[in-house]
Amino acid sequence: MSLRLPRITTISVHRSVPWLFRGCSLLFLGWYLLLLYLPAGEATQVYGLTVPKGVGFASVAHELKQAGVIRSSLHLRLVARLRGLDRRMQTGDYRISSAMLPAQILEKLASGQTDACKFTLPEGYSIYQAAELLQKQGVFDRAAFLDACSDRALLDELGISAKSVEGYLFPGTYQIGFQMDEAGLVTEMVRAFRHKTEGLKPLLEARHITIEQVVILASIIEREAVSTEEKPLIASVFLNRLRIGMPLQSDPTAIYGVKVFGGTVTKQDLQRNSLYNTYKVKGLPVGPIGNPGLEAMQAVLQPANTDYLYFVARKNGTHQFSRTLSEHNQGVERFLKKGRKR
Helix, strand or coil, X not given: CCCXXXXXXXXXXXXXXXXXXXXXXXXXXXXXHHHHCCCCCCCCCEEEEEECCCCCHHHHHHHHHHHCCCCCHHHHHHHHHHHCCCCCCCCEEEEEECCCCHHHHHXXXXXXXXXXXXXXXXXXXXXXXXXXXXXXXXXXXXXXXXXXXXXXXXXXXXXXXXXXXXXXXXXXEEEECCCCCHHHHHHHHHHHHHHHCHHHHHHHHHHCCCHHHHHHHHHHHHHHCCCHHHHHHHHHHHHHHHHHCCCCCCHHHHCCCCCCCCCCCCHHHHCCCCCCCCCCCCCCCCCCCCCCCHHHHHHHHCCCCCCCCEEEECCCCCEEEECCHHHHHXXXXXXXXXXXXX
């Protein structure tokens, strides 16, 4: 009696494996291509993504999935790996729309073209003008920014003993990310002031003057000067007046905190009782009337060597400087009174 072994059907099983693999591959390819060209939603859904330094791409992909702006974090990671973009991601703030395709999202993160808002503070602008600009640009609420400017706890942290940060917000352009609030912007601007004025310390010591005094006078010069070249000349006039005890009588100081300086100051403005009004107070006002740039501060520390005591604006924006009151009155008659009549 012969022993018959049962048929082994492994051949048919082995033949089915390639078909199973092909089927899974086709499903995977279909899933990959479908998500590659199918956005998660509409452009109305936008997510503010902040990519901090040192964060991994997997964490970013997971955050985008949780926010609902992509369909699969695994898919985004796979696309990023295949295209070599996972290691090119740059830090910053990005607005990611659910209507964006994975490739578009990855290209944006790798480009470094962030969506952080840019804010520029011009030289001489006061905290009130800065607040108006921020509100107009839709960055911060005016009142909230002014509150931050006079927050006592923040002022103490920044080492400012004055009632506000007026004078210490360094003019320039700043990136305002999604995570930055009003206090954060104030802090960054004051830090920029500290950094930029570090080189003035030898001049401060040589002239026996404090940075607070320099900022106050420089803020007035910024309001008076149109031409950068005239800043040392205007500084010399005010310093000459201070030396002999003569009032500064600067028009912009009379309207600080009341209205924006636009070149027209009334007689009523000059008579206003204010600790900033240099028609009413002798010497420097109680504080800065704006935020000066570095050139204005350098003009205070390195003024022109003159004996001028007066200046009057010409029609072209420059000034006529005079040593005596009679010379000054002639300039006023020539450039102001006759101009008004015409």
